[in-house]
Amino acid sequence: MSDAIKIKKQLELFNLKAEKLNSLSFAKIVQKTDTGLSISGKRGDDGLFTVTSERRGPDAESIDAFVLTLRMFLQNNDQCSIGNLQSCYSSILLPEDIREEFRDIRKTLNEYLDDTHEIRLEEKGKFLTRREMIDTMLYGDLAHANDNNYRASFLAWTAIPHSTDMLVNEFIVIASRVLIAINWLKDLNERALATLA
Secondary structure, X not given: OOHHHHHHHHHHHHHHHHHHHHHXXXXXXXXXXXXXXXXXXXXXXXXXXXXXXXXXXXXXXXHHHHHHHHHHHHOOOOOOOOHHHHHHHOOOOOOHHHHHHXXXXXXXXXXXXXXXOOOOOEEOOEEOEHHHHHHXXXXXXXXXXXXXXXXXXXXXXXXXXXXXXXXXHHHHHHHHHHHHHHHHHHHXXXXXXXXXX
């Protein structure tokens, strides 16, 4: 099989999986609905506050379905992962401007994931990054629930009242931004495929 055919197959697989993500209810909800979290407190007669939280956005079933495909883009053991696209965009068969755009998109996504997230959750004396947050949600509960460090962190985080709603909301925000990057790459792949035709 020629290098051009290998690249085409990999880019086409990525785009097929991206289309699947976009067809799921999670993607439709985050693109069209006001998602977020409301937390309120009411002081009782005893002077103590009763706190309630309400999360708006994709439900658990939508999140679970989305995660099954999303993790294929994040785990480098899948051919359609963002990291594995590097092999396609390193090829001289693609124009330099397209290869440069890939590097820019990937750099932007990695910088976003490696920055601290909005909740500013701290573990072992440092604020966690969005990548650590999404990995803990994925591998500590949503995609796997094995007895591992991710699971221990997830259980510790969710032991705090109302934290589950906050964590799920933060996961939705991060996953939505990753979806945006996936769609940028999908569009770039279409242009790259046109040059290989």
